[in-house]
Amino acid sequence: MPAQTVHSMPSEVDRAWFGERVDTLLPELYGRALRLCRHRANAEDLVAEAVARAWESLPSLEDRDAFRAWVFRILNNAFVSSCRTARAKADHEPLDTTDRAFSLFERLHQPILLWWGSSPETDFLNRLLREDLERAIHGLPEPFREVVALVDVQGLPYQEVADLLDVPLGTVRSRLSRGRSLLQEALWEHGIEAGLVEGDRKADPNTSEKKAHDQE
């Protein structure tokens, strides 16, 4: 078993250990890269770059039990320095922050919709396919997609995302809110097209939902 910390050049044993760990984590490295980069070729390049960077930095890894979180951090840093476009780095905030956020839950609770099951939101989620979610997240504009990918897919805290992307915490919050709103709107539109929901999509949810909610 290799030493817990390698302060000099890694050995052949270290390489075998490293290769085994990377191999185990490859689906997660690639999955996370794909949500960040969107395109398969870019995601594969990002994974390869992260693996190369991880090997170079291996001597600095104090605790090998922390390899998993460490290598994902390297992947995210490689994304920021290599894959991220100028457009995402720019200050790209919603033009109109007073827009009411789109809520899939509220849309699904429109009284006008017809449902077969007991709970419209459960039925909807049960009918959603993985590829529906993939399409929705991939369709998000880059500044919003990267924040949704980091918070919702990777589960990173807001502050870590702010530090990684070098933006204020408030920007992370606003991009996340806008990104989730766009994502839910895309899922709703897809749900209509795919026949996952039935009813009058033009119904105004603001009036009917408030009434329904007030009656609770």
Place this chain on the structure above:
Amino acid sequence: MTKNEIRSCEDALRLLAAYIDRELPGPTDAKVEHHLETCRSCYSRAEFEKRLKASLAELGSEPVRPALAERVNTLIRTFSVAGGD
């Protein structure tokens, strides 16, 4: 009234995303939790948002093409090691 007081469903829903993300300070988190325990509508909304977030988390892993696995294996074989050639 401070911005984190919860006197209505609107107050709770404003904090819901941060609550689900575990980003609220303890006392505010407890207030949202208490509201969810007593409001069926907001509880259902919270459960829906949690489930959707959990579905997105599942996208963090993706089947790897054999070509990528081979590329990474080849890359690792090229790395220099102590005592190597």
